[in-house]
Amino acid sequence: MTSEIERKWQDRWKNDSIFEPAVIEGKKKFLITVPWPYTSGSLHVGHGRTYTLGDIIARYKRLRGYNVLFPMGFHQSGTPVLSIAQKMLRQDKATISLYTEYLHQYGESDIPARLKTFTEPAAIAEYFSNAIINDFTLLGFSIDWSRRFTSAEPMYQDFVSWQFKKLNSKGYLTRGDYPLLYSVEDQNPVGEDDIKDGDTDKVTIEEFTAVKFKGSEFSLVAASLRPETIYGITNLWISPRGKYFLVSQGKEKIVVSEKCLMKLNLQGKEVSDSHEIKMEDILKKEFQVPITGKKIKVLKADFVDPDNATGIVYSVPAHSIMDYVALSVTGEQSIPDKIIDMPPTSKSTVENLVSKLGIKSPSDTEKIAEATQILYRDEFYSGIMNGLTPLVGKTVQEARADVRQNLLDQGLGFVLYETSRKAETRSGSDVLVAVVKNQWFIDYSRQDWKDSSHDLIDKMSFYPEYLKRIFHDSIDWLRQRPCARKRGLGTRLPMDPDWVIESLSDSTIYPAVYTNSPQLRSIYDGKGSLDFDLLDSIFTDSTYRGEDRFYKTVIEAKRQWNYWYGVDLRLTTSPHISNHLSFYIMNHVALFTGSKLPGAISISGTVTSKGAKIGKSKGNVVSLLNVVERYSADIYRLFVAVGADISTDLDWNEDDVGVHSKKIDQFVQIMESFTNEPGDMDYIEEWFVSSFFSRLKIFISEMDQYAIRHAYISIFHEVMNDLKYLERRGGRVNVVLSRIMRHWLIALSPVIPHLCEEYWHKNVSDSYVSLETLPDIPQGYPNVAVLRAEEYVNRIIQDVREIIKATSIQPKTIQVSTVPDKILQIYPHLAKGDLSKIPQDMKWVIPEYMKIRNLISPFEGDELAILNGSKQYMESTFGCSFQVTKANPVHKGRNAWPGRPLIRLE
RNA sequence: GCGAGGGUAACAAAGCCAGGUUAAAUGUGCAGGACUUAAGAUCCUGUCUCGCAGGAGUUCGUGGGUUCAAAUCCCAUCCCUCGCACCA
Structure with missing residues (x-):
């Protein structure tokens, strides 16, 4: 039933092309964009949120009289689609089962035949583009599909070429060397997805300083993350398990491990004439520490990993846990003095950490790793170089940069990149760090560019507002970004067609093309x-x-x-802030000016499912299609709108969805039993209509700030509650609905468009509610006096309840006596503190007033009349008789005050 | 470590920017009641403590401070989540 209604309106919207707006000169426009989806799989409840919020805003702006364009396209460039196709070609089992599942969800009739086509990237992209269009249509999105395009489309790629030529002509593109993770076997750079456990245990690139220790015939190269510690070196370590090679690097002869040779080649350090060297030939020689000139020996140590860095490490027992422990065990040397001083309060010294964690031998690897992490971190942030070094007084941070630069400048060392852990690809080949020569960059580090981006950010609006500061920070933090790679789908770099523009860089100003x-x-x-x-x-x-x-x-x-153009609002999720959205801002600044620049950005929070991050491994993926089938588009949309504030996280929880589903049922019942009943309204009906328009005002002001949750709690949930209350008070539902039907359906239509469209046609007009503009609030509404009066009645009820609770009296009669005229007359003087204006014969009320003044709620209506009008309601509420009188002033005892009548239970 | 966000009643989650109208929205749960042959659904009432008259007391991670007044502002501190890049 519900799905039939939804389908019906989706078809009609589509057939009448009502969401394909034309240019209307002079009419204010609103362009809202949400990032185009990547076409490599089906969408789940998490993906749906941002798009749904975008659609709600688009529909809201429409009802506020804007000419709204909500376009969508598809992202197809990059590596994922390509690697899926390759895995299909390889008959990868996991991929096949995943895509079988996707196809099953989409009700594909011949799954094996369809899967066969997926060896072709374009077929995958095409299939899922259509699937997503179908999903979005079933959710009732008011998207203009007539403007869709994809990042793989030749027309668009010419646009990207134009963009990059512009960037290049303005000097925003640069080239340079760049380290990245690389598989030697596959001869390819690898991303997180390609690495075994890459998503759970991230691999990063670490920059070592390889230091050359000169010997009589050759240099040993030991690599370190802490070059400032060369002043504390006592010896070198090599691995007894390792193979070491002597190679020529230019005129120099150096020794490194076998594995290191490959790294040197990958990282562009040209070496030649390599041959293995015997360990004894290394061990019998002495070597010289660069800069200090100290002569040291080489020792064997099991803990040295010949595969890591150069396979040779230098020993700094005063500042390295492992070196300290190793040295303590051999007892060969005494522990040398420290070269880094720590603040007196710090407990992070080698000795302390070793004893605190109970480290006994070099085989306590876990504890050593933990202690090392603490020591390195604390020394880095609070260590100061001491008098045993020429860098006395400098922080470790400064000293590290100094020593490193010094070594590099004098040719005493070079940069060696290494992975942060041993890593291999999913197919089992080694992952190393390679340096790409002449990598193309977009130079986001340029200060003039950053300055104008900051200016733009100042002018833009952000929801929530604190994002403005985050974007300023993000722009400051951006460096050069590699913008092209050698594999993947995408646009060829116009100045250098060997390169393909990387998939985030080709999607920065694409909303321009929607126009x-x-x-x-x-x-x-x-x-x-x-x-x-x-x-x-x-x-x-x-x-x-x-x-x-x-x-x-x-x-x-x-x-x-x-x-x-420009984009009036771009809505996306927080992971995009430091990359896509920052690039979006900077590329717009680089290429466009004035009204073409972005106007506002809003960030929606992430969606969890059953309290956990959505993921296949968690088994909590709920597909959008499935949700629409089990509930309905409108229920999902209501849940997204009201479940959480736009910027906070939302949990997909079926119990909560059920609550919204019930509310929708009630709404349907109300609408189904509606018949138009125009006519005069009594007091409580007047109250309802007033309350409605006061909630509508809140709705508008909240929606203007994109506070969707607040807005719809007000205009949906609270109005529904008011309706229940109205019924209880004996008001006629259809009479009041006749007064508010237009406003209510229009206001609700952004969130539950299908039901609103249905009842709009049934109850109001045969136009489309989706295209209606919200009429003005009628003159005289909300009627504040009536709202106050009803508040007053409810306050009396609360008071009676409290008295019943405190006294346990079951009243037969409730007597309420309102403020005496004499007190009412002098009350304004009391409230203002003009005690002198109070006539002599009434001065006696002053002490009582002083005592209870905080409890008085002044009330401008006729209390007696209001209470009399509510007599019936009071009697049915309390099941006893209810009498209202005007009180007489009493000198001794308690009086009735404005808004605070006397209540007596009998 | 840096940056950002957050810690609120049984639970989830508002309020905080613009201090008082906040014992603190809303939902769930729980208790009582209405309706029903019954269950379910729906509706009403209650749900920090005390109170035989509409009141009082103590609460919003912890400890200080500002103020006539603080969940809300400031400082310190503990804990949690996310991001830290080439990955879409």
């Missing part, structure tokens, strides 16, 4: 390409000088662009 993709596509189809000058004439101020037969389309493309 005129049909025109661009038509020109592309006619010309076979979109050249630089043509795009320039559309997206900048330059004029079009191309072929005449495209002239009209170019002008139309430009008109669309001028009307629709």
